[in-house]
Every structure is written in structure tokens, then in C-alpha cells.
Amino acid sequence: MLKISIMLNLKELEESLDKALNSETYESLMAWYQEIDNRDAETSN
Amino acid sequence: MPKRRFMFHTQGYDIPYLKKPILCSKDNAWLGHGFYYWLEEGDAIYWGQTAKRNYKKFGVYVSDIDCENILDTVFNEEHYIFWIRSIDKAVKNLYKTTNKKPTIECVNAYLMQKGGWDKSITGIMFQDLPVNDKILKVAGFYYRKRIQLAIFNNKIIINFIHNFDGEC
Numbered sequence: 628m629l630k631i632s633i634m635l636n637l638k639e640l641e642e643s644l645d646k647a648l649n650s651e652t653y654e655s656l657m658a659w660y661q662e663i664d665n666r667d668a669e670t671s672n
Numbered sequence: 673m674p675k676r677r678f679m680f681h682t683q684g685y686d687i688p689y690l691k692k693p694i695l696c697s698k699d700n701a702w703l704g705h706g707f708y709y710w711l712e713e714g715d716a717i718y719w720g721q722t723a724k725r726n727y728k729k730f731g732v733y734v735s736d737i738d739c740e741n742i743l744d745t746v747f748n749e750e751h752y753i754f755w756i757r758s759i760d761k762a763v764k765n766l767y768k769t770t771n772k773k774p775t776i777e778c779v780n781a782y783l784m785q786k787g788g789w790d791k792s793i794t795g796i797m798f799q800d801l802p803v804n805d806k807i808l809k810v811a812g813f814y815y816r817k818r819i820q821l822a823i824f825n826n827k828i829i830i831n832f833i834h835n836f837d838g839e840c
Binding site for chain 2 (some may be wrong): 634640645647652656
């Protein structure tokens with residue numbers, strides 16, 4: 628089995644989330660929602 | 673925290689027995705799409721008896737899980753605080769942007785994909801309270817945690833063995 632040895636870096640994860648949220652606009656979020664819907668539709672087909 | 677845990681995966685009865693766990697991909701799954709395991713056998717059995725009634729019987733499988741890189745919101749205080757803060761922040765921002773309450777699916781997917789959790793968090797351990805009065809040792813006293821692990825990276829599932837079948 629491939630051993631995953633990266634320890635969780637919560638600070639880095641928090642910064643990553645902050646960055647995503649701070650740069651989010653209504654349009655970018657709607658486009659992402661659409662992407663999820665399309666992916667779900669593909670998976671269920 | 674132990675790096676390796678022995679956990680229980682419940683599915684509807686199936687012959688031949690499963691060779692690997694089944695991915696839960698329901699949109700309303702609490703922790704998003706993942707392989708769901710119970711920490712305690714009693715909860716795995718109760719889940720089989722209640723959620724797998726359509727099958728008439730259920731199967732409980734066991735696995736050793738490498739828990740080194742899971743987000744442990746049950747026993748690790750730092751992880752728990754991080755988890756709460758991240759969800760609150762995501763929900764607040766998504767609401768502010770769309771003026772709509774986000775769904776469970778959206779919140780989970782956002783944290784995973786846009787928050788970058790999918791790159792390093794292999795699973796999330798989460799607890800609620802046992803709702804089954806039959807397995808409570810003291811009536812009405814919910815002192816025991818009902819603990820689940822949602823696994824996003826199946827490489828941490830070290831083995832997968834059929835344990836027993838039960839009647840619903």
C-alpha cells in the first residue's frame with residue numbers, strides 16, 4: 628500500500644479556504660455550482 | 673490518537689460478499705461522498721437493522737484504517753476547532769455571496785475542492801448521539817458518542833473482511 632506521510636497542516640488548509648472564499652464572486656460560485664451539477668449528471672448516467 | 677483503527681462498514685446483504693467497501697455518493701451524506709465506517713460494532717448493527725430494511729438482511733464488514741491524516745473532530749480538540757471554524761466561515765461566505773443557505777453537498781464539496789482539503793485530508797471522523805434506546809445502558813442517558821468516519825482516500829483502507837450477516 629502506498630503510505631501517505633504528509634501530516635495535516637491546518638494553518639495551510641485554513642489559508643487555502645480563506646483565499647478561495649475571499650476571491651469568490653457570485654458568478655464564479657454559480658459557475659462552480661454548475662460544474663458540480665454537470666459532474667453529478669455525468670456520474671448518474 | 674491511535675494511527676490505526678479497527679472499524680465497521682455496513683451494507684445490504686449481498687452474495688457473493690463484497691470485496692471492497694461501497695462509496696456513498698448521496699448528496700445529503702453528512703460528510704460528503706466517501707466510504708463510511710462506524711467505530712463501534714453496535715452502531716454498525718443498528719444501522720444495518722434500520723437503514724438496510726429493503727434488503728431484509730445486512731452484512732457487516734471490518735477494516736483496519738490508517739488514521740494518520742484524517743481530520744479527527746471527535747478526539748482532537750485542535751481538529752474540532754478547525755472543523756467548526758471552517759464550516760462556519762464557508763457557510764457564512766456562501767450565504768453572503770448567493771443570499772441562499774448552502775446545501776450539505778455544496779459545503780462539503782466547497783471545503784474539499786476549493787478549500788484544498790481533498791489534497792491532504794484522507795477522511796473525517798465525526799460524532800453524533802446514539803438514537804437507539806435499545807443499546808443505551810441507562811435509559812435517556814446519551815453518554816456515549818456515535819462515531820463515524822467518512823473516508824475520501826481509499827488507500828487508507830488497509831484490508832476489508834466480511835464479519836457477519838444480520839437480520840433486519
